[in-house]
Amino acid sequence: MERRLFMSLLGASAALAGTAAAVAPAKAQGKSFRIALVPGLTTDAFYITMRRGAEAACKAVGAELVFQGAPEFNAVLQVPVLDAVIARKPDALLVAPTDKTQLIEPLRKAVDAGVPVFTVDTFIGTGVYQAGEGNADFPLSYIASDNILGGRLAARALAKSIGGKGKVYVSNVKPGISTTDQREEGFKEEIKAHSGIEVLETQFNDDDANKAASQLQAVLARNPDLAGVFGANLFSALGAANGVKQAGKAGAVKVAAFDAPQSIVEDLKNGTVDIAIAQHPAEIGWFGVISAFAHLTEQSVPAAIGTGFTVMDKANIDDPKVARFLYTG
Numbered sequence: 001m002e003r004r005l006f007m008s009l010l011g012a013s014a015a016l017a018g019t020a021a022a023v024a025p026a027k028a029q030g031k032s033f034r035i036a037l038v039p040g041l042t043t044d045a046f047y048i049t050m051r052r053g054a055e056a057a058c059k060a061v062g063a064e065l066v067f068q069g070a071p072e073f074n075a076v077l078q079v080p081v082l083d084a085v086i087a088r089k090p091d092a093l094l095v096a097p098t099d100k101t102q103l104i105e106p107l108r109k110a111v112d113a114g115v116p117v118f119t120v121d122t123f124i125g126t127g128v129y130q131a132g133e134g135n136a137d138f139p140l141s142y143i144a145s146d147n148i149l150g151g152r153l154a155a156r157a158l159a160k161s162i163g164g165k166g167k168v169y170v171s172n173v174k175p176g177i178s179t180t181d182q183r184e185e186g187f188k189e190e191i192k193a194h195s196g197i198e199v200l201e202t203q204f205n206d207d208d209a210n211k212a213a214s215q216l217q218a219v220l221a222r223n224p225d226l227a228g229v230f231g232a233n234l235f236s237a238l239g240a241a242n243g244v245k246q247a248g249k250a251g252a253v254k255v256a257a258f259d260a261p262q263s264i265v266e267d268l269k270n271g272t273v274d275i276a277i278a279q280h281p282a283e284i285g286w287f288g289v290i291s292a293f294a295h296l297t298e299q300s301v302p303a304a305i306g307t308g309f310t311v312m313d314k315a316n317i318d319d320p321k322v323a324r325f326l327y328t329g
């Protein structure tokens with residue numbers, strides 16, 4: 001009797017395995033998780049692409065994704081969105097905190113409400129989580145690009161394109177954002193290897209491409225011998241490239257861009273932008289969801305997951321293996 005029962009159960013599970021490979025594990029366990037993703041802002045191609053990766057992962061594990069964010073990259077606007085998301089008690093929260101310090105207490109509220117927190121793209125505190133140090137190590141994992149390395153890559157490329165000498169500056173968002181702070185840090189560290197390069201004061205644009213374009217022109221007016229600029233995120237780079245074009249200096253003032261919206265293709269091809277460092281936001285979204293799912297199904301999760309870059313230039317941008325990393329927003 002017992003043996004027959006065992007045989008029939010085995011038969012049933014074999015049949016399930018054979019016919020329902022698409023049945024997701026969470027559903028198979030009778031539970032479909034609701035995972036929230038709060039981006040830095042909703043209208044940025046970077047986060048829209050991240051959402052696609054997160055959605056693909058949710059589909060794979062039978063979870064539901066809730067995507068909710070603010071219209072601007074701004075801590076004051078992000079906090080009420082977070083409060084609303086936390087009040088709805090998702091099974092897990094993936095969030096790109098818009099400030100290293102200002103988002104610590106708002107995110108602690110999630111943990112207090114029993115919602116596990118994972119940060120994607122940006123971090124809070126030092127970004128070292130689950131190490132028992134500091135007041136911001138409570139997120140379970142940080143899933144992101146290596147932003148210091150990204151800054152170094154930009155510095156190497158810009159140094160090469162300006163022939164190792166001349167004046168450059170960093171067009172950046174605002175201090176306090178982990179990603180863009182680290183890109184600037186990596187850039188400045190790496191540029192030290194080039195004694196002929198002078199780094200001018202950083203220009204902060206508040207994630208406003210128009211402001212970044214005007215700043216480019218103002219820096220150029222003060223420094224007609226400006227050789228290059230590093231745009232440390234999508235809007236900084238877009239603004240720097242537009243500023244260079246508006247000043248009639250396309251190709252003369254070199255631009256190294258972080259991020260890869262569709263518009264970067266033309267700027268690479270026409271020589272306005274020399275190099276674009278594409279992050280892999282879909283990969284960040286995917287691994288964010290998978291990490292949350294792992295935790296929710298009682299697996300252990302690494303405290304940090306590093307995702308990749310694809311460095312784009314005029315010579316490789318038509319290669320589908322490269323172009324697939326253009327953002328899809």
Ligand code: T6T
Pocket residue numbers: 040044046047121122177179180232233234235258259279
């Ligand atoms: O560069 C990305 C992101 O990594 C950064 O944290 C904020 O800016 C972007 O979203 C691009 O606009």
